[in-house]
Amino acid sequence: MSLQRTGTEPATDLSRHRLGIAATFATQGLLFISVTTRLPRFQERWDLTELFVTGLLLMVVLLAGLGSVLAEPGAARLGSAKVLRWAFGLIAVGLSLVAIAPQRPVFVAGLAVYGLGLGAVDAAGNMQAVALEHRWGRTILPSFHGAWTVGGIVGTLVAIAVTGVGLTAGLLPLAAVALLVLAAPLLPHAVSAAADAPSTVTVQVPWRRLGLLGAAMVLFYMVDTAATTWGPVFLKSAHHAPAWLLPLATLPYLVASGLTRLLGDRAVERFGPVALLRTGAVIASVGLAIIVFSPGWAVAVLGFTVVGASVAVIAPLSFSAAAAVAGGGVDxxxxxxxxxxxxxxxxxxxxVGGLLGAVLTGAVGQDSLRVGFAVPMVLVLLILPLAGVFRTRRAA
Incomplete structure (x- = not known):
């Protein structure tokens, strides 16, 4: 059955919270893409091998996972809104260190702090989004993730515009943006109600069903991280594209992904998640094949665009479905x-998806990223048997 609108908040308050939460998603997308599109420049500045970059990505992913874990007790005590604000503060500190780093260890430390904040933002931001979706009464998660993508598009355009600007001058303003979002009107939280959350989660949540939903999300982030992290490097290593063209691996991908997500709320209501995901998986595999066998950078960019349009709704639908499954029986x-x-x-x-997309793609493709991109090309087809579990989303 469909989600039913709950709560007594006026519609104007819900709309204000929706704009505030969307602003945090957009800011996260802006900052994340601003970092990944600069990976080739980080390589050049610090003389990093692709294997060393793979190690850095592994560190960021693992620390992001830790940040997500810490967000759970933080939200129980302080509420997800406060956790989200603290996390953006960490990201601001991390980006500042990356920007002003005089030596490689300071640069690595900055990425570590950034990764910790990134994970907490991921978790707390989606806590805010699923809570508002429940109160709103219909599917709105794809549009929040669409806001993330819009932020990423802005980040890519800015990266192109400031190609000739030093890394310090290009990154420090982004740290200031992370601080500005602290004033966003987030959804308030009655902290005392969270006291019994751990025991409630352990006893009542059907983890097997959540595991299947999570497997689908792993596959999405495997594809997404491979595209956004290694796309610019692929254009440089496989096609010797000039520096100003490198963000083009990410920009068309993000534009296509953003359009899919912004239209995703209505598309899910009309076609259902199962059909969307199965069709998207096949198209994504084709798009990745275009990248793997691309004869030039223009064809590779076309492949990234196809991939972006195909699987973008998996992540928001996964979070929405997980919330519906977890929240069954209580209100x-x-x-x-x-x-x-x-x-x-x-x-x-x-x-986990980030590890597969960033680390596995880089490790397998250290001699040729064409081989690295062949990994998600094959594995994304596992979405086909997993898509059926998304029917549980409407069983909330």
Whole structure:
């Protein structure tokens, strides 16, 4: 059955919270893509091999996972809104260190702090989004993730525009943006209702069903991270594209992904998640094949665009479905407490996918990234048998 609108908040308050939460998603997308599109420049500045970059990505992913884990007890005590604000503060510190680093160890330390904040933002932001979706009464998660993508598009355009600007001058303003979002009107939280969340989660949540949803999200983030992290490097290593063209691996991918997500709320209501995901998996595999066998950078960019349009709704639908499964049988702040705890744990699938996309793609493709991109090309087809579990999303 469809989600039913809950709560007594005026529609104007819900709309204000929706804009505030969307702003945090957009800011995260802006900052994340701003970092990944600069990977080739980091390589050049610090004389990093692709294997060393792979190690850095592994560190960021693992620390992001830790940040997500820490978000669970943080949300139980302080509420997800405060956790989200603290996490953006960490990201601001991390980006500042990356920007001003005089030596490689300071640069690595900055990425570590950034990764910790990134994971907490992922978890707390999605806690806010699923809580508002429950109160809103219909599917709105894809549009939040669409806001993330819009932020990423802005980040890519900025990266192109400031190609000739030094890394310090290009990154320090982004740290200031992370601080500005602290004033966003987030959804408030009755902290006392979260006190019993851990025991409630352990006893009542059907983890097997959540595991299947998580497996689908792993596959999405495997593809997404491979495209956004290694795309610019692929254009440089496989096609010797000039520096100003490198962000083009990410920009068309993000534009296509953003359009899919912004239209995703209505598309899910009309076609259902199962059909969307199965069709998207096949198209994504074709797009990755275009990248793997691309004869030039223009064809490779076309492949990234196809991939972006194909699987973009998997992540928001995974979080939405996980919240629906976790929140079954309870309502009000008790439901929100349990869902917050589950989302923090469920978000770990994000980083498993990140490991596969960033680390496995780089490790397998250290001699040729064409081989590296062949890994997600094959594995994304596992979405086909997993898509059926998304029917549980409407069973909330």
């Amino acid at each position: 009000g702040e008790a439901r929100r407490a349990r869902v917050d705890a589950v989302i923090a744990r469920f978000n770990q699938f994000n980083y």
